[in-house]
Amino acid sequence: MRSIQESLITRLKVPTKIGNKIKVKKCNNCGNIRNPPRTYCNRCQGTDFTEVTFGPKGEIITYSSSYKRKATDKQRFFGQVRLFSDNGKDSMGLGGTFDVESIDELDIGQKVELVADDRYNIFKIVRE
Amino acid sequence: MRNVAVVGAGVSPFGRLDALLYQEIGRPAVNDAIENAGIDRKLIESCYYGSCGGVGVGHEIMNECGMIGIPITRVVNACSAGSNAFRLAYMDIASGMSDCVMAMGIEKMKDVTMAVVGGGTRFQIEAKAFAHGSPMSGGGGGGGGGMAAGFALMGRAHMKIYGTKVEDFANITVKSRRNGSKNSKAEFQNLMTLDEVLDDVMINDPLTRSQCCPRTDGAAAVVLMSEDFVKKHHIDTPIWVKGSAMGSNFGGANERAWFKETGSAYPPGFLTDYLVAQKVYKMAKVGPKDFYDRGFVECHDCFSVSEYVHYEDFGFCKKGEGSAMINDGVVEIDGDLPINPSGGLLSVGHPLGATGTRQVAEIFWQMTKDKEVAKRQVPDKHLDLGLQHTLGSPGIGFTNVMHVFSRDL
Ligand SMILES: [Zn+2]
Numbered sequence: 001m002r003s004i005q006e007s008l009i010t011r012l013k014v015p016t017k018i019g020n021k022i023k024v025k026k027c028n029n030c031g032n033i034r035n036p037p038r039t040y041c042n043r044c045q046g047t048d049f050t051e052v053t054f055g056p057k058g059e060i061i062t063y064s065s066s067y068k069r070k071a072t073d074k075q076r077f078f079g080q081v082r083l084f085s086d087n088g089k090d091s092m093g094l095g096g097t098f099d100v101e102s103i104d105e106l107d108i109g110q111k112v113e114l115v116a117d118d119r120y121n122i123f124k125i126v127r128e
Numbered sequence: 129m130r131n132v133a134v135v136g137a138g139v140s141p142f143g144r145l146d147a148l149l150y151q152e153i154g155r156p157a158v159n160d161a162i163e164n165a166g167i168d169r170k171l172i173e174s175c176y177y178g179s180c181g182g183v184g185v186g187h188e189i190m191n192e193c194g195m196i197g198i199p200i201t202r203v204v205n206a207c208s209a210g211s212n213a214f215r216l217a218y219m220d221i222a223s224g225m226s227d228c229v230m231a232m233g234i235e236k237m238k239d240v241t242m243a244v245v246g247g248g249t250r251f252q253i254e255a256k257a258f259a260h261g262s263p264m265s266g267g268g269g270g271g272g273g274g275m276a277a278g279f280a281l282m283g284r285a286h287m288k289i290y291g292t293k294v295e296d297f298a299n300i301t302v303k304s305r306r307n308g309s310k311n312s313k314a315e316f317q318n319l320m321t322l323d324e325v326l327d328d329v330m331i332n333d334p335l336t337r338s339q340c341c342p343r344t345d346g347a348a349a350v351v352l353m354s355e356d357f358v359k360k361h362h363i364d365t366p367i368w369v370k371g372s373a374m375g376s377n378f379g380g381a382n383e384r385a386w387f388k389e390t391g392s393a394y395p396p397g398f399l400t401d402y403l404v405a406q407k408v409y410k411m412a413k414v415g416p417k418d419f420y421d422r423g424f425v426e427c428h429d430c431f432s433v434s435e436y437v438h439y440e441d442f443g444f445c446k447k448g449e450g451s452a453m454i455n456d457g458v459v460e461i462d463g464d465l466p467i468n469p470s471g472g473l474l475s476v477g478h479p480l481g482a483t484g485t486r487q488v489a490e491i492f493w494q495m496t497k498d499k500e501v502a503k504r505q506v507p508d509k510h511l512d513l514g515l516q517h518t519l520g521s522p523g524i525g526f527t528n529v530m531h532v533f534s535r536d537l
Binding site: 061062063064065066067068078079080103107108109 | 276277280281282283288289330332333334
């Protein structure tokens with residue numbers, strides 16, 4: 001029998017990052033995308049899900065530059081990306097860091113790809 | 129519901145007050161508010177205070193001010209804590225529970241942490257995924273400048289969608305400093321040129337340092353009364369609360385809801401601002417145009433970008449047309465719609481718990497033509513209506529509070 005604590009835990013202990021893709025849950029009742037995945041939907045409280053894979057393709061929603069505390073700090077760039085599902089039917093917002101040297105390389109709507117990295121969300125620019 | 133009025137206000141000097149005790153910052157604000165109201169402190173039946181850092185400090189201050197034994201409630205709701213305390217004080221009287229209540233706010237920012245929820249929120253999980261430190265954390269890893277990051281992202285989206293210029297945002301600081309230079313309580317009382325704002329240290333593009341409000345310490349208090357008490361105690365300049373509204377929302381892109389409400393795909397603004405403004409206008413039976421005709425505004429300009437999007441989200445102009453509001457002088461003290469005559473959070477400073485009551489104090493003083501605001505007095509024709517607004521982010525989502533005030537019952 002499960003302990004009370006166990007029965008309260010609703011986190012799904014599954015790896016969400018698989019290479020340059022992210023596995024999340026989509027609510028079968030209302031279509032809500034759950035990332036990080038949980039055992040319930042926070043919109044309709046449903047518990048019936050389909051697994052959907054997102055990435056690596058995405059596009060920049062918005063971006064900015066990091067604050068350099070010291071002059072020697074490396075300038076970083078970060079923002080929000082609209083990441084598309086495998087079948088192109090769904091998208092979800094995902095925050096992360098851009099692998100670029102200058103803010104001039106970034107533009108809203110610019111195509112990007114999620115890079116394979118277990119710990120961080122890093123996006124590289126897709127040049128056409 | 130009963131009618132409720134603000135009858136007095138007091139504000140401590142705002143600035144870096146680390147060396148002072150909470151009591152030393154809060155007591156003058158509380159005592160000034162009572163003196164400004166011209167009442168006996170024994171009339172005050174309860175107190176609500178906003179403070180995100182100091183546990184029990186409002187209790188201590190009220191005790192130090194000789195108001196011992198009354199119910200005292202601390203409100204912790206990030207940047208909206210003071211406004212939220214004011215709203216509870218209003219509800220206390222409107223419900224008939226009390227006749228005279230104090231709303232107060234105080235903060236020493238060194239005691240405040242924004243990491244108020246314990247590590248499991250969506251926001252915090254995502255924050256860990258930023259390489260080299262989260263841009264939202266403000267600390268470690270050189271990631272970013274804290275809250276500025278979110279507003280910078282909003283500003284960039286606005287620039288792309290509507291062609292807004294960095295100068296348009298920066299001009300809001302120029303206006304803020306101009307008003308702040310007339311406010312002896314403000315942390316920053318120096319003027320700044322557009323070039324100085326643009327050439328300041330970059331925090332998160334497009335926000336330079338002076339487009340971000342400072343971490344300021346301070347306190348502000350106001351006294352509220354029922355209509356019965358206003359008459360009984362012969363208060364000659366009551367300022368009536370005509371509307372009170374509050375809402376909450378997830379931070380970040382609530383894209384679908386935003387689209388449904390506004391038709392705009394990505395929110396370069398705040399859906400909650402828009403919705404709470406609609407609520408408070410309805411309760412006060414006013415609309416955005418009424419503020420052009422006879423009102424003014426104290427709103428939450430934590431960053432230049434935030435004041436800019438408030439112009440649009442409150443309905444003072446169409447989405448994408450905020451630039452004309454600042455560039456054409458509409459929002460100046462002598463403009464068509466004065467916004468933040470105090471200098472706002474950008475110049476006065478932003479002690480989280482104190483900001484809301486500080487804004488109410490400004491509105492009260494403006495409407496009663498108090499000597500406190502003599503140098504920055506809003507013209508007569510705009511003193512019929514006051515709009516107060518804060519936008520707080522208690523860790524994960526947003527909490528908005530808005531009030532409408534009037535000289536007429
Ligand atoms: Zn659902």
